Amino acid sequence: MDNKFSIDICGIPMKNPVMVASGTFSFGEEYAKFYDINKLGAIVTKGLTLEPKTGNPPPRIYETPAGILNSIGLENPGVEAFITEEWPHLSKLSIPVIANIDGDTVEDYHKIAWRLSSLEGLAALEVNISCPNVEKGGMAFGQDPESAREVIKAVREATHLPVIAKLSPNVTSVQKIAEAAVSAGADAISLINTLLGMAIDINKKKPVFHRTFAGLSGPAVKPIALRMVWEVYKAVKVPIIGMGGITSWQDAVEFILAGASAVAVGTASFVDPLTPLHIIAGFKQYLADQGIKSIGELIGAAHPF
Amino acid sequence: MDNKFSIDICGIPMKNPVMVASGTFSFGEEYAKFYDINKLGAIVTKGLTLEPKTGNPPPRIYETPAGILNSIGLENPGVEAFITEEWPHLSKLSIPVIANIDGDTVEDYHKIAWRLSSLEGLAALEVNISCPNVEKGGMAFGQDPESAREVIKAVREATHLPVIAKLSPNVTSVQKIAEAAVSAGADAISLINTLLGMAIDINKKKPVFHRTFAGLSGPAVKPIALRMVWEVYKAVKVPIIGMGGITSWQDAVEFILAGASAVAVGTASFVDPLTPLHIIAGFKQYLADQGIKSIGELIGAAHPF
Amino acid sequence: MVLNCPEIAATAKPGQFIHIRCSDGLSPLLRRPISIAMADIDTGTIEIIYRVVGEGTKILARKKKGETLDIMGPLGKGFPIPEGIKFPAIVGGGIGVAPLLFLAKAINTANKRETAGIIFAGFSSDDETFGTFFMEDCGFKLEICTDDGSRGYKGFPTDLLEKYINDRKIENDTASVNSSKEIIGPMSPHVEIKAGGKNAIDIIYACGPKPLLAKVKSIAAGAGIPACLSLEERMACGVGACLGCAVKSAEGGYMKVCKDGPVFEASQVEI
Amino acid sequence: MVLNCPEIAATAKPGQFIHIRCSDGLSPLLRRPISIAMADIDTGTIEIIYRVVGEGTKILARKKKGETLDIMGPLGKGFPIPEGIKFPAIVGGGIGVAPLLFLAKAINTANKRETAGIIFAGFSSDDETFGTFFMEDCGFKLEICTDDGSRGYKGFPTDLLEKYINDRKIENDTASVNSSKEIIGPMSPHVEIKAGGKNAIDIIYACGPKPLLAKVKSIAAGAGIPACLSLEERMACGVGACLGCAVKSAEGGYMKVCKDGPVFEASQVEI
Numbered sequence A, B: 001m002d003n004k005f006s007i008d009i010c011g012i013p014m015k016n017p018v019m020v021a022s023g024t025f026s027f028g029e030e031y032a033k034f035y036d037i038n039k040l041g042a043i044v045t046k047g048l049t050l051e052p053k054t055g056n057p058p059p060r061i062y063e064t065p066a067g068i069l070n071s072i073g074l075e076n077p078g079v080e081a082f083i084t085e086e087w088p089h090l091s092k093l094s095i096p097v098i099a100n101i102d103g104d105t106v107e108d109y110h111k112i113a114w115r116l117s118s119l120e121g122l123a124a125l126e127v128n129i130s131c132p133n134v135e136k137g138g139m140a141f142g143q144d145p146e147s148a149r150e151v152i153k154a155v156r157e158a159t160h161l162p163v164i165a166k167l168s169p170n171v172t173s174v175q176k177i178a179e180a181a182v183s184a185g186a187d188a189i190s191l192i193n194t195l196l197g198m199a200i201d202i203n204k205k206k207p208v209f210h211r212t213f214a215g216l217s218g219p220a221v222k223p224i225a226l227r228m229v230w231e232v233y234k235a236v237k238v239p240i241i242g243m244g245g246i247t248s249w250q251d252a253v254e255f256i257l258a259g260a261s262a263v264a265v266g267t268a269s270f271v272d273p274l275t276p277l278h279i280i281a282g283f284k285q286y287l288a289d290q291g292i293k294s295i296g297e298l299i300g301a302a303h304p305f
Numbered sequence C, D: 001m002v003l004n005c006p007e008i009a010a011t012a013k014p015g016q017f018i019h020i021r022c023s024d025g026l027s028p029l030l031r032r033p034i035s036i037a038m039a040d041i042d043t044g045t046i047e048i049i050y051r052v053v054g055e056g057t058k059i060l061a062r063k064k065k066g067e068t069l070d071i072m073g074p075l076g077k078g079f080p081i082p083e084g085i086k087f088p089a090i091v092g093g094g095i096g097v098a099p100l101l102f103l104a105k106a107i108n109t110a111n112k113r114e115t116a117g118i119i120f121a122g123f124s125s126d127d128e129t130f131g132t133f134f135m136e137d138c139g140f141k142l143e144i145c146t147d148d149g150s151r152g153y154k155g156f157p158t159d160l161l162e163k164y165i166n167d168r169k170i171e172n173d174t175a176s177v178n179s180s181k182e183i184i185g186p187m188s189p190h191v192e193i194k195a196g197g198k199n200a201i202d203i204i205y206a207c208g209p210k211p212l213l214a215k216v217k218s219i220a221a222g223a224g225i226p227a228c229l230s231l232e233e234r235m236a237c238g239v240g241a242c243l244g245c246a247v248k249s250a251e252g253g254y255m256k257v258c259k260d261g262p263v264f265e266a267s268q269v270e271i
């Protein structure tokens, strides 16, 4: 393990700070055909719910300038099928695997957290209170400090695993939500989830997506994501996992300088599956070139004093 | 005047629904060298303040994927110099001219609105409660319904001119701000202003901008802007001026279908000064092709029932 | 466009596609899926045929001989060619004919008979036709249709398919052929072949616009003939990781066009 | 790169620039400002010289002969060439030499003398030099400097400028030349020319990296010689509409590089 590059995020030991973002890597098997995914810092699974979810009708993806809108609707096999079908191969990986969880109600979050906590080797839970693509729950929990607090508290009570709160960018003050999550026991903060957007088909004169709104991700949102990492870094003491439009190692360095302890690559994997590896390599070179002894030196280093 | 294409927005008669956005067209003289700006639907001036403002130190512009960050800081000659230097040539135009106004305090807004109301021929005031690039006032007024209401009320009391509230997208619920503005007497709503973003110089390990944050505009933000127009259309009855990343006539049609009565072109003018004219031509052709008799038919037409 | 990529050429199956990064910048951001229209192990090349419809294909069309292209593939599951098929029908519409060329060749190789089968290919006009000599060379009887009647039958290829089937009512009660083992193509979709009269269609392959596929599905269901349809959906990852390219499964829920398809047995999917 | 654009070629002044849309897609989004390095009314062409540093210039470098380019121009105010200047010094660093070629030619045309003046041109190494024959053809004495000493003086062109001036102390008290009417270039910056000894520098023109400009400004101020500096700043509109390209004015507040400049009289700006 390269010590310069390794980082411990609330007890999750990562050999490098480059993860893959929930929902853009499924359960790892697809991209494992393209490269050795044990080279990643960590993997975050597709969002899981208690019951299987079929997801939203197509179209589910729409391209926008330097971004994509998605309306997947949390399609997933449910927590039980995850445990029987996916966990066996995931648990064989040598890197931390983080389960991303979602629920319609606070109770759902509690239950799924409790259920997953029985999995030996699972590294942490990332609590998605920011999914814009579902009828109930999801983003609504992440748009109000009080309900964010409730959800995180319920998960905290259900698990001994590190709890990462994944926040929505669709708020006036992301700091307030972050503070609420931390006060309820979150060990780390992930951000950002997708921005709420939409597109209209001018021939049909109707929204492109059945649910009208969809989630915007990709390079287009990077300036906003970076700003939010900066804001949350100033507001809370727990580690931050930064994401939103990261495509190059330069982007990753920007997020670390803004205050993230690790970064996650999402949409960019669709453009080039090897993006996470390119970022790892470029980031390493940057550390060497700059004579930086540990990545810790870089976290938040762009903040004054 | 082509009646199909003309539209009256709270008493501002426009021969077509394509305007130019505040701060991207200065006071019109620059682009007047490239085309006959009397072909536009209307012009919105650079943001004006009571006293002259020197603006922020450079860099003021930074390019991002399909967007730009700007930190101009409302550089403007102040309302008196505007009246003596700019109004004489603006008042000679045959199209409506709308003054964009900004203030540090509610009182500032009142004063500048009152002062501008004496200008014969000025079409309306666009009240910027959403500028992210200034120390005081600006965006803060647009992030809270109560203060939005106060500003609009103060302007309303100071003027007989139509009052357009220009909203910030950096909020959890843009509907609530729009409702507050309308309840305080806004005759129309303009949105969106820029999204708060930032960039970091990884060599200097410091934010690119002196004020750290800057405003994101351009094609990157279009899906978000469109969603907000959709939301505000459902929330209030007054006309909406839609903007944010509009580059093509197709974009403009999307905004109208989402509920805008007119659109404004901002960043795209930097890419191609003739963008507004291309949009006008393409839009006209679309109306003809679709056999649409009046643009009114199209406003909000993508909403169900 | 011919691409030199021996690894892909060596393993590609008809119906599979490659995922192309058209621009090395950010616009367009996503890759574009394009079917493999031919693969040649010997030369190590594959061929793609595409229509310029938007930004991605426009950039693609500007590439010059000798340039390199960032592609992923072969992706997806191709057309199954079960052993024992005697007289397949291939139905293509427009650019959807592209992957069917590769299929025609593969059937011809796998199933050497005097007449390999029949192809109904529809185009908007004579100018738009492609691959016709090639399909005939593969031993297929070729029926061309154009929307404007500028060549062949004026109308849809599904009209001709329907007529063909009606003219030669298949004996549905004859014993099913024992083996449905595939000799080319992936295991799924599982297809069962029934024996019919002489030159009676025993399997239908189709690729083209949605209305064409829907029509083929209904004709095939009516006639009790298995049909394999190649579907299109907007894609992001192209490998099954994003769940973006959903198609409704007949059993409820969704399947992924990029990974579970793009070829599906008609009865598996709702279109 | 040579561009055929008679309208621009006919009116361009040295120091002005064109604003280039490098990509017809959205990346990069903004245009790129590039100085006009030469304009030829007769052929209707202009020439630009640029260094590939990022996405925009990379795309530009891929353009082939015969393609068209979307440009705006000529933009900005150029170098003033006041009547009566006898011995101008031109100081350029790296790619900043590009607009100075056009300037050298214009001075040569306007101010036909045996020696038009002196040019101090700095480059990182011999490989990077350009335009040297041309500058000499324009009647200028040329002093080349390189950072690595691979050609000419090893060091900065400002070192040589300073030395040159110190060697020939200017008579500052001689009467100022009556006319400061410009014969080429826009009215501003207003420059007053003083008469000095033989081959004493009476005006300095500079373009290059910021440290070079700052040094020229201080040398010029120390010697009491007017200096015209061509500045760079990130631009959006390029025409004065966005207020994006601010440079601090000596009088407080900001000026716009694209519209008020890019050439400024050194004492007008803070750098």
Ligand SMILES: Cc1cc2nc3c(=O)[nH]c(=O)nc-3n(C[C@H](O)[C@H](O)[C@H](O)COP(=O)(O)OP(=O)(O)OC[C@H]3O[C@@H](n4cnc5c(N)ncnc54)[C@H](O)[C@@H]3O)c2cc1C
Pocket (backbone or CB within 6 Å): C017, C028, C032, C033, C034, C035, C036, C048, C049, C050, C051, C052, C053, C054, C055, C056, C057, C058, C095, C098, C099, C231, C232, C233, C234, C235, C262
């Ligand atoms: C498995 C598969 C195989 C394909 N094989 C071929 C082929 O061999 N030859 C060929 O010419 N085309 C093929 N296509 C279609 C091709 O992918 C699209 O035409 C292409 O992505 C358009 O990209 P663009 O940037 O040029 O156009 P865009 O600007 O992206 O779009 C232009 C138009 O095409 C539609 N469109 C865009 N992407 C898709 C998509 N993935 N699916 C359906 N509609 C879309 C848009 O709605 C729009 O109306 C295939 C598609 C799939 C899914």
Ligand SMILES: Cc1cc2nc3c(=O)[nH]c(=O)nc-3n(C[C@H](O)[C@H](O)[C@H](O)COP(=O)(O)OP(=O)(O)OC[C@H]3O[C@@H](n4cnc5c(N)ncnc54)[C@H](O)[C@@H]3O)c2cc1C
Pocket (backbone or CB within 6 Å): D017, D028, D032, D033, D034, D035, D036, D048, D049, D050, D051, D052, D053, D054, D055, D056, D057, D058, D095, D098, D099, D231, D232, D233, D234, D235, D262
């Ligand atoms: C008035 C003017 C005249 C110019 N004339 C020339 C010329 O004749 N030849 C030439 O090669 N270059 C010239 N430049 C510089 C040229 O505009 C930049 O090199 C170019 O915009 C870089 O674009 P890019 O997309 O290749 O690089 P980017 O990816 O945009 O940037 C690469 C690097 O260049 C810096 N940069 C980008 N844009 C600018 C800018 N506008 N000003 C300063 N730094 C910038 C960035 O910070 C980055 O470090 C001129 C600039 C100005 C303002």
Ligand SMILES: Cc1cc2nc3c(=O)[nH]c(=O)nc-3n(C[C@H](O)[C@H](O)[C@H](O)COP(=O)(O)O)c2cc1C
Pocket (backbone or CB within 6 Å): A021, A022, A023, A024, A046, A047, A048, A070, A072, A074, A100, A128, A131, A166, A192, A193, A194, A216, A217, A218, A219, A221, A243, A244, A245, A246, A264, A265, A266, A267, A268, C242, C243, C244
């Ligand atoms: C197709 C897709 C599916 C996603 N699914 C999930 C999910 O299930 N759970 C979640 O927390 N975030 C999900 N996200 C959000 C990403 O994890 C990430 O926060 C966001 O896309 C921003 O990063 P990016 O711009 O690098 O993609 C999804 C994003 C995309 C594009």
Ligand SMILES: Cc1cc2nc3c(=O)[nH]c(=O)nc-3n(C[C@H](O)[C@H](O)[C@H](O)COP(=O)(O)O)c2cc1C
Pocket (backbone or CB within 6 Å): B021, B022, B023, B024, B046, B047, B048, B070, B072, B074, B100, B128, B131, B166, B192, B193, B194, B216, B217, B218, B219, B221, B243, B244, B245, B246, B264, B265, B266, B267, B268, D242, D244
């Ligand atoms: C350089 C620049 C300056 C701006 N100045 C102002 C301003 O003075 N007042 C204001 O209300 N909005 C200002 N804006 C916001 C625009 O009017 C517009 O709301 C925003 O840019 C979104 O539109 P666009 O994406 O088409 O540019 C400015 C935007 C830019 C890019």
Ligand code: FES
Pocket (backbone or CB within 6 Å): C234, C235, C236, C237, C238, C239, C240, C241, C242, C243, C244, C245, C256, C257, C258, C259
């Ligand atoms: S395109 Fe991602 S799952 Fe099919």
Ligand code: FES
Pocket (backbone or CB within 6 Å): D234, D235, D236, D237, D238, D239, D240, D241, D242, D243, D244, D245, D256, D257, D258, D259
């Ligand atoms: S670039 Fe817009 S004012 Fe200079």
